[in-house]
Each structure stands twice: as C-alpha cells, then as structure tokens.
Amino acid sequence: MPNEKNLPACPVETPLMLIGDKWKVLILRDLMPGTKRFGELKKSIGNVSQKVLTAQLRDMEEKGLVNRKVYAEVPPRVEYSLTELGKSLKPILDAMWNWGEEYKAQNV
Amino acid sequence: MPNEKNLPACPVETPLMLIGDKWKVLILRDLMPGTKRFGELKKSIGNVSQKVLTAQLRDMEEKGLVNRKVYAEVPPRVEYSLTELGKSLKPILDAMWNWGEEYKAQNV
DNA sequence: CAGGATCCAAATGGATACTG
DNA sequence: CAGTATCCATTTGGATCCTG
Numbered sequence A, B: 001m002p003n004e005k006n007l008p009a010c011p012v013e014t015p016l017m018l019i020g021d022k023w024k025v026l027i028l029r030d031l032m033p034g035t036k037r038f039g040e041l042k043k044s045i046g047n048v049s050q051k052v053l054t055a056q057l058r059d060m061e062e063k064g065l066v067n068r069k070v071y072a073e074v075p076p077r078v079e080y081s082l083t084e085l086g087k088s089l090k091p092i093l094d095a096m097w098n099w100g101e102e103y104k105a106q107n108v
Numbered sequence C: 001c002a003g004g005a006t007c008c009a010a011a012t013g014g015a016t017a018c019t020g
Numbered sequence D: 001c002a003g004t005a006t007c008c009a010t011t012t013g014g015a016t017c018c019t020g
Helices: A013-019 A022-031 A038-045 A050-062 A090-106 B013-019 B022-031 B038-045 B050-062 B090-105
Strands: A066-071 A077-082 B066-071 B077-082
Touching (some): A022 A050, A022 B013, A038 A050, A038 A077, A050 A066, B022 B038, B022 B077
Antiparallel strands (some): B066 B077
C-alpha cells in the first residue's frame, strides 16, 4: 500500500491505486458481507478465470486489503476476508451502489 | 450507456461499466470543475498518451458522459465538458476523494 | 480444492509520422 | 491544435495440465 513517500498528488488517485480495477471492486463487494472461500468468491464474481482471480487476490493481500487464511486440511480450504483497510472502502462501494440504483430507477 | 435491457445484476457494476477504468475517473475528476480543451485535459491528467486519451473521450462521449464541442477555427479548438449524467457521478468521486484524504491523514 | 506453471491469443499502450 | 493512422512492445487473459 502507498505510504507517505509515494502518495499521489490528488486524493482521488489513492483508492484508484488500490482498487482501480474492475475485479478488485467486485472482490471487495463480495467480501464486504464476510469471509468467503476461494471457490465461493470465484462463483459469486462470475466470469473470472482462476488465474486472474488468484493474481488479484494476491495483489490485494499485498496491499493490505485482504486477509488470506489457509487451513491445513485435505482437501485444502482457503478463506479470504477483508482487513480493516479493506472494509474502510465501503463508502466508495456504497456511492457506486447508490448511483447504480438511481440509474436503474430512471431507466426502467 | 446501459439501458434496461443490459443492466448488470448488481448496481455496483453499473458505474463500473461506465467509468471502471483509471483514466475515465481522472477525466471525470478534471472535467468536474468545468469545460476543458483537449490539450489542457491531457496536461492535467499527466502521463496519458494522446491516442489513449482520445479513445477514452470518444468512449465516454458515446456513453453519454461527456460532450465534445468542435470549433471551426484555425488552429482547431475542441472543448470537452460533462453531461448531466457525467456530473451525476460526483458523489462517487467525492467518496474516493474523502477516502484518499482520510488515508493520507493516517499515514503522515 | 486451491493454485502453480505453461502456452498462446487478444487487447492495450507507447512512439512516431502525417493532416485539416 | 487535435486529432488519425500505423507499427510494434508489453500486458493481459483464457485454456489447459499438473499437484499437495
């Protein structure tokens, strides 16, 4: 995640650096209610290849948005959840959600 | 722009279809205060190639987010501004801005 | 089940040259 | 000035196979 050294000039760009990516917003949305397994996440997002979803999750983990918990079981179980930083992005998702609802209401 | 036929299931995805792209958010941000010429926009965004910026603007125009006005002058002048639909996305930008500010405040 | 490794097709993006 | 056209390097993404 960006620190004081490499924060962008405009605050709008900070969330873009972290979730400026279609899949990441959807991951965030689907983890907002709580923990999900990899397979659940893949299904709930729909149309992501495993490779891409894995890469995005690794990236978000690295940026401190997502927790990854591996259970030493057979078959393996991996659960993903949001960190506090990840959860803190909720107002942005809410704004998007509200806009989408408003748009739908005006285009039915 | 999406109509009632092809709206995504989740409202969060509607704005993503329109501005789910780093450059588009920045274009939106820079046009929010008012009209700008192509060159101004290019400079204020920084690090976009002309080709990409043009393509993004065309796309946003097609989606009804941006107005394009060409003046029959020499040298030519082209001004871009937001439509009402484009302006209506402001709450999303505000949410991003607020988050960026908050983040900065906690990481200085 | 979750994902690493590979291979390959397609999309994206930059640089450059040219034009009304 | 604001593009369009072209060429090319890089990135991205899907499909597939394999494994603890």
